[in-house]
Amino acid sequence: MKKGLLIVLSGPSGVGKGTVRQYFMQNEELNLVYSTSMTTRQPRAGEVEGIDYFFTDKAHFEQAIENGELLEWAEFVGNYYGTPLKEVERLREAGKNVILEIEVQGCTQVKEKCPDAVTIFMIPPSMEELENRIRGRRSEPEEIIQQRLAKAQREMKMVKDYKYVVCNDDPQLAADVIALIIKRNM
Structure with missing residues (x-):
């Protein structure tokens, strides 16, 4: 069985990554699974444990960092975010194309560990x-809005580190473009 792709989707907070992802995740021919990240932030209204995130405390997260259990991780506005490595590898070995929706510093870590990752900003x-x-x-x-906007300005400079760039002016169109990128790399 062919090992699945590792697809990284990044971009500034508020760009619509989650909305666009919902459109292309429905495309069965892409054979996609979403890698659920772990975070220490509190759930937002409507977010579901194990679906949107694995919600945990700082001590547990820091132990996962120390044990090398994360493919990537980042800290933002006092909270940690990261991707459990074991689950990503299990899914890829099963032939699934795994999509990560992560921060730009996380993408840098992923590229170091998985240079074959398909990176989309x-x-x-x-x-x-x-x-x-x-x-x-x-x-x-x-205060948090201002922090997110300042971070977005810095992140936009990282676009050069990605293989593909997609503008989310229209979520369905952005999803269609990402689906084509994935198909081209399968």
Whole structure:
């Protein structure tokens, strides 16, 4: 059986990675599975344990880092985010194409460990639109919104480190482009 692809989808917070992912994940010919990340942040309304994230505490997360159990990890606004390595490898060995939706620093770590990863950076149509999307969530205080916007400015400079760049002006179109990228690399 052919080993599955490892696909990294990154982009600034609020760019619409989750929304776009929902569109192309439905395409059965892509043979995709979503790798659920682990985080120490609190769940947002509607998020489900084991589906959206594995929610954990800092001590457990730090132990996973120390034990080398994470493919990648990052810390942002006081919370950790990371990808459990064992599960990704199990899925790829089973022939599944694994998609990671991760931070840019996580992508750098993945590329070091898995140089064959297909890396896709999603950009917003404009920084103004990105700010509107983040504010539209109405889920975070102004201080966190400002941190996310400042981080987005820094992350946009990382676009050169990705093999593919997709603009999310229209989520269905962005999903169609990503599906083509995946098919081309299968």
